[in-house]
Amino acid sequence: MKQTNPKYAWREWLIVPAYQQAMQGDYTLVKELQQVLSYPYEEQAQDIEDKYYRLKPSAFSDIGGVSHYSCSS
Numbered sequence: 001m002k003q004t005n006p007k008y009a010w011r012e013w014l015i016v017p018a019y020q021q022a023m024q025g026d027y028t029l030v031k032e033l034q035q036v037l038s039y040p041y042e043e044q045a046q047d048i049e050d051k052y053y054r055l056k057p058s059a060f061s062d063i064g065g066v067s068h069y070s071c072s073s
Contacts, residue, residue, distance in 0.1 A: 006040030008052055013060040 018029040036044060036052055043049075 003041065007043070008036050008040040010037060011056065013056050014052060 014033065018033050021027070021029050033052075036048055
């Protein structure tokens with residue numbers, strides 16, 4: 001299961017804050033996400049797990065494009 005399903009996956013609700021910070025010239029979150037998502041199947045530090053391996057915050061529940069999207073393949 002761990003070899004098939006990544007623990008960390010690209011989710012818009014994770015990425016939007018990184019975009020917003022980058023627009024202000026702060027690329028810290030972009031770089032952190034790049035590091036985390038470069039190894040999506042790996043166990044990572046507890047602070048990374050707490051931050052990125054969780055359910056979507058309720059604040060994003062009704063925001064289209066951040067809350068849900070379609071994967072057509």
